[in-house]
Amino acid sequence: MQRTEGDRQRRQNLADVSTGHVPRLLPWTTDDGKPCLLSTDDEGGYVSRLADQMESVQLRMGAEVLKHAREVLNDPKAADRELRYAGARLAECLRDALRVAESRGLRLPVPDSEDDSVRPTPATETSG
Known part of the structure; x- marks a missing residue:
């Protein structure tokens, strides 16, 4: 998956300027919906x-x-009522899953070059 310019900008905004360390986006928010971040190198x-x-x-x-x-x-x-309830729960779960995906994506190593950013996965490789 190729990173967009927005992804790169978000990483830069979160990165600790002195170390380049990116804080971890936690899977919960503050009471007013703001993201919670953990700044540590200790996984x-x-x-x-x-x-x-x-x-x-x-x-x-x-x-x-x-x-x-x-x-x-x-x-x-x-x-x-059942359909609305199911839809509301699905929306909550999708929000959580997207936050998990974003958090994990932010923790992926940044490739050294653009060529390194696009590598075929075993599922997409073709045998010759």
Whole structure:
């Protein structure tokens, strides 16, 4: 996946100017919805482990909500209230999954050159 200029700018804005270290985007926000960041090089610290566990829980919950939503959507007799509830939960799970993806994407190493940024994955490689 190629980084956009916006991705590069976001990384630059978050980077510690003296070290180039990018703080970790945590899987929760403040009460007013602002992102929470963790500035540490220690990936094994308590807050990092807690964030990893929270991300795992959020992704599992997303899978469970998706399963339930499919059941509701496949039920032709589902009430509007059930459909709205399923949609609201799906939106919450999508928000969480996007935050996890953004956090993990920000922690990927920045390639040294543009050529390094696009590498075929085993699923896209073709045998000759």
